[in-house]
Amino acid sequence: MKLDAAKFGLATAISFGIAWLLCALLVLLMPTMMMEMSGHMVHMDISAMGWQLTLGGVLLGLVAWSISAGLIAWLLAGIYNRLI
Numbered sequence: 001m002k003l004d005a006a007k008f009g010l011a012t013a014i015s016f017g018i019a020w021l022l023c024a025l026l027v028l029l030m031p032t033m034m035m036e037m038s039g040h041m042v043h044m045d046i047s048a049m050g051w052q053l054t055l056g057g058v059l060l061g062l063v064a065w066s067i068s069a070g071l072i073a074w075l076l077a078g079i080y081n082r083l084i
Contacts, residue, residue, distance in 0.1 A: 002084065005077035013070030020065050024058045027051055 004007045031051050039046040 002081045005074045005081065008077040009070040009074030010074035013066040016069035017062055017066040020062050021058075024053065024061075027053055043075040 023034075031053075035047060035051065036047070
């Protein structure tokens with residue numbers, strides 16, 4: 001079964017965008033808990049750091065992550081289609 005690389009890339013970009021917005025909302029609502037969880041994810045104590053959550057930063061991250069994820073998924077689907 002071949003994948004439509006463009007649709008797969010778009011679906012991935014939208015999915016990553018939703019995940020990014022959900023993560024930003026969690027940081028806004030529970031900053032201490034999210035900082036602790038982020039530290040556990042990278043095996044570091046980052047509790048001395050602070051969040052700098054701005055609307056511009058959220059939007060820039062949303063665009064950057066969505067485009068990056070979409071392009072990587074498009075490439076992945078293209079490679080997959082060539083392998084089958």
